[in-house]
Every structure is written in structure tokens, then in C-alpha cells.
Amino acid sequence: MLALNNIEVIYDGIILVLKGASLNVREGGITTLLGANGAGKSTTLKAISGLLRSERGEVTKGSIEFHGERVDRLPPHEIVRRGIVQVFEGRRVFEHLTAEENLIAGAHVVSDVRRVREGIERVYEYFPRLKERRAVQAGYLSGGEQQMLVIGRALMSRPRVMLLDEPSLGLAPMLVEEIFGIVQRLNREEELTVLLVEQNATLALTIAEHGYVMENGRIVLEGSADALRENADIKEFYLGLTEVGARKSYRDVKHYKRRKRWLS
Amino acid sequence: MVDWQFFALLLSNGVLIGLMYSLIALGFVLVYKATDAINFAQGEFVMIAGFLVAVALGAYGAPLWLAVALALAVMIAFGFGLERVMLRPLIGRPIVAVIMATIGLAAILRGFGPLMWGAETKPLPLPIPDEPIVWGPFFIPPIQLLGAGVSLLFLAIFGWFFLRSRQGIAMRAVADSQQVAMAMGVNVERYFALAWAMTGIVSALGGLIWGNLLGVDVHLALVGFKVFPVVILGGLDSIPGAIIGGLIVGIVENVAAGYIDPWVGGGTKDFAPYVLMILALMIRPYGIFGKQIIERV
């Protein structure tokens, strides 16, 4: 349903970050995009959501299609109206708004007030803790609550596709599991298609059906989650299991050292 | 020689004038809150609106309602147009660029007003009595009462808008993070334009009231200078702050003028608020109600 065809992204007119990346997000599924720091994962999501332009980035080659329509020239609010919403990495709540006001702001493209109220109740069903904290300024919520809030806020626009950028970042393992569980429920119960960017490959591959590995602005590996889990390179570099005699690297050993930092 | 009657008079005057400052400061706050732009032309907006009403009334003999409607319409259109033509290209540029642009705009407007409509001071008559209302120790000119009433009304309307309406929430979201607001489907530029249009409304009302009080000529723009102490005291992005800041400035300048002017021969009104502003900057730089940077520990 959502397809990136060979896209190239340039920041500031000179910094080439995506060098011809292609990927396919299956309707109704969870697709994951894995990769090391600086590989270009967030850039990929911003290219889809149209938010690149706010960082002086541009899709210079290739195309992005959603249900057969080219969307790579559309402004962000048009993308949201078409049903694609991005959740940024780093839990970017509207700090000075209350939790509930954050949700209301998330429903900006929904004009019917009744549906906004329904949406809020739906978010509270998935995240009961947010209901308790509804009147608190979002800047004062805990990290976990903020992550729940940004996911809930994104749900408020009634998306078909959610682009989820590193929801596990900086959260305790228990909380990460809880949030991943909820993402999985949203996927099943709300038929929400998810494109999940993660550093935590182990966890991402347990809820995703399909995955891509990005390195240096290119997709270097693609396959079903099962296949990726069994792949020797993934095991070595992304899951932290070393097999004796496994092929050494996609690039070089330096990369390997860099990756080790975020093994989990 | 503490004369409490004299003091009460200064105080009541200060409160009413202060609320009228609040109204103009509100224009400044709306724009700063939503777009992060510092509008140094706020006083000039008021002046242009004053010219519009005075000329429509005087030169064209329009009825008051029409003159006011015209000023509102023109100032709203001006706000929208300004955002489109001057401010949108400056989005993402250093804040200094916007400041310089509004300072330039202020100078242009100060030239444009008299050029277009003549330099002489024009009256802006309103159908209200001149006789002060005497009530106990208070001595209240009706125009001040009207000005304070209009100010309170619009402060309440805009306050409600920001706190309760969905558009107001979206506008505060834009103020918190433009990029995240965009990701939620907010058309950020449209909200910038809306903020400037709201400033247009506030300026039109300010022009009406202050134009009546001071007469309309290029000096009307000087009321804009009262905006800075008001918003520094209250907080650049706070509507309650604009009210409180306005009250403080109004009271302080009136009381200071009442007690100090006889000794120094006048002028206290103009500098007392600035002394206060500088003190405030040293003690509480984000103002009484200003947005604080939230840091969780």
C-alpha cells in the first residue's frame, strides 16, 4: 500500500543521506526498518510524512506512493489527511499542553467533534494511565507516559499507517514490552498498518512480519522477520549472537564496533 | 501629606489605563506566542487603525459602526497580507531577521500614515460624554471606562479561544513545536496568518480607543512603547500576563507621575515603566506568567 521506490534524499542541497532506498509497507502488517545510528531511518520516515522540508531536506530522486498516488510532493498536513502519521523519536510531546490537549491537537484533521471525543476515549482504553494523567502538563509526565501519549496523539488523526520511530528509546524493558504489546493490539484490533523503526532488533522482529535493514542510506537486507532472525549477519550484528565462522561484515569491522553500543 | 483620595484617583486611573495597555500588549503576545516573532510595529498598527477610523469619520462622514468595521476589516486583511508577504519568507531564519523586518515596517508605517492622510492631528470623536463619572473618591472619564471594558471583553474572548477552542489548542501546539504540530496535520502557516489577523483586530480596537484619547497623528504610534514593559513584566507569551503587566504598568506610571512629577517637572510616566521593566528582567526574565522551560528530573 505504501511504497518507496529508489528514493534519494538530500539535506541542505548537498548532504546526500538516502542513496536509492526502496521499501514496501504491507497493508495491515507491521514492517520494521532496522539499522545503526545515522543509517537514515528517521530520514526515511520524514520523507514519507513530508516533514523533510521543515529540515531543509528534499526527495530528489525516486517516488513515494500511497495507494497508487504519488505523495512525495505533498505538504505534511495533506499526508496526515491521507492517513499517514509519524511518531517522532524522542517522545516529542507538546510540553506546555496537558495530556488531553495533546490528544485534541492530534485530532486536528478530524473535523467532527464527536469523533474527537470518541478518539480520546479510545486512546484512554489502550492507555489507561493517560486517563489518570489527562490534566497534567505533558512536560511533566514520565518518559513512559510521554511515549504512550505521542502514540495516542498520533492515533487521534485516525491513521491507516503509523510511522513509529524508536518507541523503545530510553525506556525500561518492562515498559518497552508493554508499549510493543499495545502496538501489536492496535495493529490487530484497529487494522493499523505500522512501519516501525527500531534499534532494538530482537523486539522489533518479534512483532513485525517483515523487515528491512538499512545501512548508510541503502537497504542492504530484506526478508520475513523469521528469516531475518535466522540470518547470520543479523544475529551477529543486531542480536548480539556471534556464530563462529559467520561472514564478517556488510561493510567493515568499525561499523561493528559502532553497532555494539546499541545492542540490547 | 498622604492624601488617600488622591491616591485612589491615581490608582483607579492606572487600572483603567493599564487595561487599555493590556489590549495592545495582547496583540504583541498573540503573535509572539504563535509565531515566535517579536513585533516592533505594534504601536504603528494601532496608529494606522486610528487613522482609518478618524479619516472614515472625518473626511468621509461615515457612521461610527462603518468606520470601525472598516478598520477591523482592513487591519485583519493587513495582518494576513503581512504574514504572507513579509513574514513567511523569514520562517526558519534567525529571530533577528524578523525583528529587523518589523522595525523596518514600523518606520514605513510611520511614514505612510501621515503621507496618505495628512500630518495634522485628527480628532476621533466617539458618542460618549466627556464629563467624568464621579463615584466616591473616584473620578472616571467615560472613555477610560469604555476602553477598559473593551479590553476586558477581548482579553476574555482571546483567553477563551486559547484555552478552550480546538484552534486555540492547535495554536499553542504550534507555539510548543512547529514541526510536531505539522506532523499532526496542522497547517502551521495558516495559524501564523491567524495570529497576525488577531493582532489586526486588537490593533483596530486599540486605534479606536487610543485615537479618541490622544487624537490621531504619528505620535499615536508611541503607545506601542508601553507594550514592552507590559509584556516583559507579564511574560511574552501569556494572556493573563498581558493583563497583569498592563495593570502594573498603568498603576505604576500613574502613581509615579502623581507623586514624582511635581518635583521633577514631568516625564515620569514615560520612564517609570522602563525602570520596572529592567528590574523585572534582572529578577524574573520570563515574566510573571511567562512560559518556563520544563525540565524534568
Ligand SMILES: Nc1ncnc2c1ncn2[C@@H]1O[C@H](COP(=O)(O)OP(=O)(O)OP(=O)(O)O)[C@@H](O)[C@H]1O
Ligand atoms: N536536518 C538534517 N540536516 C543535515 N543532515 C541531517 C539532518 N538530519 C539527519 N541528517 C544526517 O542524515 C544521516 C541520517 O540521519 P537519520 O536521523 O535519518 O538517522 P537514523 O538512522 O534515524 O539514526 P538514529 O538511529 O541515530 O536515529 C545522519 O548522518 C545525519 O547526520
Ligand SMILES: [Mg+2]
Ligand atoms: Mg533516527
